[in-house]
Amino acid sequence: MLKIYNTLGRELQTFEPIEKDKVRFYHCGPTVYWTQHIGNMRAVVMGDLIRRTLMYLGYDVKYVRNYTDFGHLTSDSDEGEDKMEKGARREGISPKEIADKYIKEFEIDVNRLNVLEPSVTARATDYLQPMIEMVQTLLDKGIAYSTPTAIFFDVSRFPEYTKLSGQKLDMNMLGEGHGDVSDSNKRNPADFALWFFRTGAHKNALQYWPSPFKSSEVENGNGFPGWHIECSAMAKANLGDILDLHMGGVEHIPIHHTNEIAQSESANDTDYVHYWVHNEHLDVDGTKMSKSLGNVYNLSNIIEKGYNPLALRYFFLQSHYRSKQNFTFDALDAASKAYERLINFVRTWAKESESVNRPDYQVDEEFKDRFIKSLEEDFNVPAALAIVWELTRSELPSHIKLGTLLDFDRVLGLRLDESLSDPETLEIPLEAKILLEERNIARINKDFKLSDELRDRLQNEFRLMVKDTAAGQEVTKA
Numbered sequence: 001m002l003k004i005y006n007t008l009g010r011e012l013q014t015f016e017p018i019e020k021d022k023v024r025f026y027h028c029g030p031t032v033y034w035t036q037h038i039g040n041m042r043a044v045v046m047g048d049l050i051r052r053t054l055m056y057l058g059y060d061v062k063y064v065r066n067y068t069d070f071g072h073l074t075s076d077s078d079e080g081e082d083k084m085e086k087g088a089r090r091e092g093i094s095p096k097e098i099a100d101k102y103i104k105e106f107e108i109d110v111n112r113l114n115v116l117e118p119s120v121t122a123r124a125t126d127y128l129q130p131m132i133e134m135v136q137t138l139l140d141k142g143i144a145y146s147t148p149t150a151i152f153f154d155v156s157r158f159p160e161y162t163k164l165s166g167q168k169l170d171m172n173m174l175g176e177g178h179g180d181v182s183d184s185n186k187r188n189p190a191d192f193a194l195w196f197f198r199t200g201a202h203k204n205a206l207q208y209w210p211s212p213f214k215s216s217e218v219e220n221g222n223g224f225p226g227w228h229i230e231c232s233a234m235a236k237a238n239l240g241d242i243l244d245l246h247m248g249g250v251e252h253i254p255i256h257h258t259n260e261i262a263q264s265e266s267a268n269d270t271d272y273v274h275y276w277v278h279n280e281h282l283d284v285d286g287t288k289m290s291k292s293l294g295n296v297y298n299l300s301n302i303i304e305k306g307y308n309p310l311a312l313r314y315f316f317l318q319s320h321y322r323s324k325q326n327f328t329f330d331a332l333d334a335a336s337k338a339y340e341r342l343i344n345f346v347r348t349w350a351k352e353s354e355s356v357n358r359p360d361y362q363v364d365e366e367f368k369d370r371f372i373k374s375l376e377e378d379f380n381v382p383a384a385l386a387i388v389w390e391l392t393r394s395e396l397p398s399h400i401k402l403g404t405l406l407d408f409d410r411v412l413g414l415r416l417d418e419s420l421s422d423p424e425t426l427e428i429p430l431e432a433k434i435l436l437e438e439r440n441i442a443r444i445n446k447d448f449k450l451s452d453e454l455r456d457r458l459q460n461e462f463r464l465m466v467k468d469t470a471a472g473q474e475v476t477k478a
Contacts (some may be wrong), residue, residue: 028248033087146187311336353399361403
C-alpha cells in the first residue's frame with residue numbers, strides 16, 4: 001500500500017487516487033531563461049522516479065510538466081525583472097528565442113539522464129487564454145480586483161491561505177512573499193498579482209498581450225500573466241479541476257504553491273491537489289550553489305569531465321527526494337564506479353545464463369516484494385537501491401538475478417538492458433558515423449562550437465556519448 005508524505009498536513013498518508021488505478025500528476029518545470037544546473041536536474045530526476053514508481057505499481061499516470069516562458073519575475077514574490085526578459089537582454093535575442101534555445105538544451109539534458117517524456121509538456125505561452133479566463137472568473141466572484149498596475153488576488157477572501165505552509169499570516173505585516181507593495185491601491189500587503197499591466201515597473205515589457213481587463217494606464221488591457229496563475233491554468237487545462245499529485249521544490253511551499261491553491265480553489269470551487277510532494281535541494285561541497293563561489297555545474301560540465309550522465313543519475317538515486325543531497329566529485333566518482341559494477345553484473349549474468357536475447361527473464365518474487373515495499377514508503381528509492389545490491393550478493397541463479405535487476409531498472413532508469421550488447425561491437429549508424437567525421441574535422445580546425453553542437457546531436461539523436469582522448473574520439477552508449 002503506497003504511502004506519501006503530504007506537505008498538506010505534514011504527515012505520511014495512504015495514497016487514494018481520485019480514479020481507481022489512475023494518477024493525475026503535475027510537476028512544476030523550469031523557467032527557461034538559462035541553462036539548468038544539476039540541482040534542477042536532480043529535481044527532474046526525482047519527479048521521474050516518482051512517476052516510474054507509480055507506473056511500476058500499476059497506475060496509469062498522466063504526467064504534466066510545464067515550461068515557464070513568461071511572467072516569472074526574479075523574485076517569486078512578484079517583484080523584480082521578468083526572468084525571460086533578463087535572458088533576452090543578456091543575449092541580445094527575443095524572449096521566444098531564449099525560450100526555444102533553453103527548452104532544446106533542457107530536453108537534451110533530460111534525455112541524457114533517461115527521464116521519461118511527459119504525457120504533456122505545457123509551454124506557458126500556449127495557455128494564455130485559459131489564464132485570462134481564470135483571472136476573469138476570480139474578478140467576477142469578487143475575489144480578485146483591479147488597480148491601475150495589476151489584477152490582484154485578495155487573500156482576505158481565502159481564509160485557508162496558509163494551509164500548505166502552516167505560516168501565520170499577519171495582514172498588517174510585510175515580508176517575503178507579500179508581493180510588490182509599491183501599488184498603494186492594494187487592499188492587503190499579501191495580495192499577489194494575477195495579471196500585470198504594461199505600466200509602471202513593467203511599462204517596457206517585451207512580452208505583452210491584450211486582455212479584457214481594464215486599467216486607466218494602458219490600452220486594451222495590455223500586459224502579461226503573473227507566474228502563479230500559469231500553473232493553475234495549465235494544470236486545469238490538462239488534468240482537470242482536481243489533481244492527485246503536485247510536485248515542486250521546497251522553495252515553492254510558502255509562495256508559489258500557496259498562491260496556486262488560493263486561486264485554483266477559489267476559481268474552481270473545489271479542492272485543488274490531494275497530495276503535495278516537495279523535493280529538497282542539492283548542495284555542492286557542503287554549500288548552496290552560487291555563481292560567486294564557482295560551484296554551479298550543469299550536465300555538460302559533468303560530461304566534459306568524462307562522466308557518463310547516468311552515473312549522475314545513479315548518484316541522485318542514493319538520496320531520498322525529501323532529503324538534501326551534497327554533491328562532490330568524490331561522491332560522483334563512487335557513484336560512477338557503482339554504476340559500472342551494475343553494468344558488469346548484467347553482462348556477466350547474461351553470459352553465464354546464455355540469455356542475452358531471451359525475452360522471458362525470470363523475476364524473483366521475494367526480492368521484488370521487498371523492492372516494492374521500499375518504494376511504497378514514500379518513494380524510498382535509496383532503500384530500494386540497497387535491495388538491488390543485496391540481489392547482486394545473493395545465491396540466486398544468474399538468469400534470475402539478471403531478470404530481477406532489469407525489472408527493477410524500470411524504476412531506476414539506468415538503461416541496464418543496453419549493457420546486454422557487447423560494447424566492443426557497438427553498432428554506429430551511417431549518419432552518426434558521418435557526424436563523427438564532421439566533428440573530427442571541426443576539432444582539427446579548432447571549431448569548438450561546432451564540435452560541441454555535433455557532440456550534442458550524437459547524444460540526443462543516437463544516444464552515443466563521445467569522449468575526446470589522446471587517441472581520438474571514444475564512442476560509447478549514453
